[in-house]
Amino acid sequence: MSAEPSLPHHRLLPAPLAELARGEGGPGTVDLLLAAERSRRLLLLRMLDDATDLGPAWDLLSAAQRSAPAVVDELLLYPQTGMWLATALRRLHGTIPPDEPPLSHVLGHIGALAAAAALRAELDFTIDVPVRHGRATLPTLGCALLPVTAPWTTATVRATAGEAVVETPRHTVALPRPLDAAGPGWHPLRRLAVGPPERRLELALDDVDPYRTYPQPTEARPLPEEAAAQWRQVLEEAWAVLLREQPGTAEAMRRGVLSLSPTPARERFRPRSVTSGDAFGGIQVSEPDDAVQFAVTLVHEFQHTKLGGLLHLTPLLARTTGPAAPLWYAPWRDDPRPIEGLLQGIYAFMGITGFWREHRETAADRRAAKVAHFEFALWREHVARALEQVHRHPRLTPLGATLLRTLRDRCALWLAEPVPDEPLSLARRCADDHMARWRAHHLRPAAPAVDEAVRAWRAGASGPPASLAAEPEMVPDPSARWLDSLALLVRHRLSGTDDDRRSPEDPEKAAARVTGALAGDAMLAAGDAGAARHAYVTHLAVEPSRAGTWAGLGRALALTGGHPAAAGILCHHPERARAVHEAVSRTTGSAPDPIRLATWLGSSPAPA
Template sequence: MSGSGLVLPRHRVPAESLIALAEGDGDDHVLDLLVSAERSRRLLLLRLLDEMTSHGVPEVSDGPVPLTPAWELLARAQHAAPDAVDKVLMYPQTGMWLSSALRRLRGTDRETTPLWVVLGHLSAVAAAAGIRAGLDFTITVPMRHGYALVPTLGAAELTAPGPWTSAQVEAAAGQAWITTPNRRVQVAPDSDRGRPGWRPLRWITAGNGDSELALALDDLDPYRIYPRPSAPQRLPDDRVARWQELFEHSWALLLRDEPQTATAMRRGLISFSPIEAGERLRPRSASTGDAFGGVLVSEPDDAVQLAATMVHEFQHTKLSGLLHLTSLYTADASQNEERLYAPWRDDPRPLGGLLQGIYAFTGVTRFWRTHRHSDVGRTPELGHFEFALWRSQLWSAFESVCDHWRLTPLGRRFLDTLRNRCAAWLDDPVPDVPGRLGRMCAAHHRARWRAHHLRPAREWTDATALRWIDAADGPAESAETGTRLAPDRSAMHLDSLATLVRHRLQGTSGHGAGQNTDPTRAVLQVRGALEGDALLAAGQPNAARRSYLAHLSADPDDAAAWAGLGGALTAEGVEPEAAGLLTRYPERARAVQRALVASSGRPGDPVRLAAWLGRALPAS
């Protein structure tokens, strides 16, 4: 398409658009800006792909899917029906493929699919545009694992001699077929499911008229899953019906509680790509700027969860679109980019990742702030808990990054606007029980993250351990701990306490309900949880303390137990010095305990050790 004479518009971000995005979703003009810029970006990527392959790529030039016919067909389609080309070009999976193909050509992607199959996907894109434009043509497209894909339309399932081969797409007089030497399959619209061998792309719809939203439920496109292409995993019809039902309820909920968000989603969400579900109350979802408008999402537990997930991932979509236009932070030229605490992640995150999370969870917090008052279901406390948890964690993230030296002036203004909005939510009243549980879970996540990922300097740790052995009054008050980040890859499921609280508030833990649920059954349902966590979530801090101590007796180095012990002591209102140390700096107790075991073979009493270390802390 490089010779089509297209002139791309210039794009700029007016200050009022930036503020509109920070304060909410922005009006139609702001979303049009992001979508228009993304279209220009896709066209530029296509042009770059053309330039990088114009002198021939050996594996492709001599392979079964030449690129020249694809460029010619795209140019014809663009001339005949530009909207048809845009429909395929702006499909999220097209963007993912473009970025993947360019990374492959640059040698920065080690994906093992043959290069001719990756680049040959251009022919499949062209075929889709040609069919949509009503053109007559014949073109060769790649087949993957027995499927020949026509993006945005569907795929033909054909017998293939191996994982990588090719097929012909032929279109004439408004009809199209996909053929191999052994079979011929007619391309059919979604409503026609009776064509043998054809697997149409299915859609889910909700609302009507100006409130309607239709999303592709894509289980076919190899670029629907990232970072690596995936074979089709066709959903059974009953699961598609379940998605339809949940989506209808979620959309009605968003129209009621988040009408501005819903309006924006109609302009910026295009597809769901179903992925394998995790455990209950731990939904899985993801999005990427390369696939603007697409969301990877597991089948939700209920409509409210899906609505919250849609808000979350749509925030990512908008910020990714903005970052294609302007920079909110400068690049880190160092070899080891700084990693920061993100209250919604198990792992330390780079600045860009933390900013993405902040923007996403600003939307999530806003959602729960509204929905907790309109929820007419049986669990109103759950909405209050979610709001209390996320506003607390969001504020923690703001406190750590708002003055970061790598923020650009625009990034600082953007983040200040978000922070001011969150600050206004801190005074919103929340009922006592869910408010207390939200604060407890936020503190627990942070403590557990610190216990896993932070390490005091060896010199401080050894010296402090010697002072303990010598029965000194306490650690040196002015001692510098020299704490550093030491990412722990074993850190997983740090949100276990919050997940257990959700089970408690929904009455779904084990086979019972409420506070008297057997902790053993609850722990079996929540990966990464200790028995002490289940007791703490159930409102039994004294029993939780005993359980954590028993756990530390068996494993003195367990990060989760150290963090949990601090939460139990805080909830009990006992041993304030130990509770303070383990809530704020659990890595210190864990490190000193490790040194004691290494030097003497005898661990210290966890509560006494934490209280002794806590004597040197300034008042919080």
């Protein structure tokens, strides 16, 4: 590939930087990020060529660039190309563990890129390409389906006078003309175009490129036509929502969202979407529940895309070489996160909060408006709590500090906006519950303090030792799952997917809809705090180590108004109750009453 004499020096001027610091960024700003990504990809490609011999593929790619430079630029900027480049260099440098496929297969993907470029440039050529589990993918074009049994092998792509084939010694797939048509053994990459002509979103629905899934590549999984039609329909509907409610963001997305990689549907209200800084413009997303959820997901992942592009130009955090960096509470995650991950989440969920803020005004009916108010109130609270932890972090660069200060000021304005009482109360309940469950899982009081508390409890002391109030240690709990269960149960009720009629069977049925939820959680979501309290106590008698139950019991006690000391300790420091209860049970062979123990733990410390 022909080398440029010099790549341009990329920098963002004050206006684009100010846009990105607000969590925004129009088409012009996205174009600047894309230009920087092009230069970055060229540098990575040169690094790969310097580190290994790319051979005939490099020569063919260079020929395609001379013949059709726009085609090669489009291939270079395709999200999956960026993911492949990063994967190949990390494999070469040993920064990711060796895994399938073999390194030679990963490096051989350059042949597939060169073949795709040459086909689109209408060149005559012959080149070998990797075959992954019987799929030979040509990026941006499609994949040939070959009946081979070996998981990793190669095929040859030949093109002569406009006719092209993908062949192995025993099988040949003739490529149709045009290449976006289906043919025997050929699955074309689908292109979707939605919206009116002047505001159209055009992107690839990529179900074939192995590097479409982040961070691990996977084999092609072509969608049936019916499934592809459903994706086209829900994208059309989601795009209409964005054009109506987020026109500025939608206009920028037209430049910066390049491909969607579909994955199967997940549990309702728990979609999964992924982006990677190495795959600018690509979004891996599970089949959405509805158009509004899909619109939210697009906003969410586009925020990650913009921030990833910014981070390729300038850091938000200074490097550190000291001891292991601390981990932080991320209200949208089950696990503790490093500050780098927390900043990504803050930026993305500012976008989500802004979406729901606008959607409150255009929701289709009363139920939808109540859901939108709840989501706005919940996410602004979550983002505010995350910002409070790190907005003065010493590792922040001047730009990083400006960005967080700007987002914090904006979030403060949103916190002052009125929200109807019911969704506001539910949002605060869910935010508090998530934080308490997270604490119960990941924080541990010091073992000597727990032992001292056990001795004080057994001796009949008036309260726990003061040492128990010391800052707990963070011990990430890999078993932490589904800390958002209460919020999901609330969403089911507010959206009308849960039966409003209450009967003794309803809590169990409601809990069964949400993975990780208990009957007590369903009762709490329904506002029946008394029944929730009884359910949590019953569950603790059977499974006292379940962290979320302690947090739920605290919320139920707070709502019933009884046992304020127990409610306070369980809502704010459930890790103390969980640890001391476990230690008392282990020491005495008998489990103490959880409310009585929590009341004692929440009282004033015993005098020394």
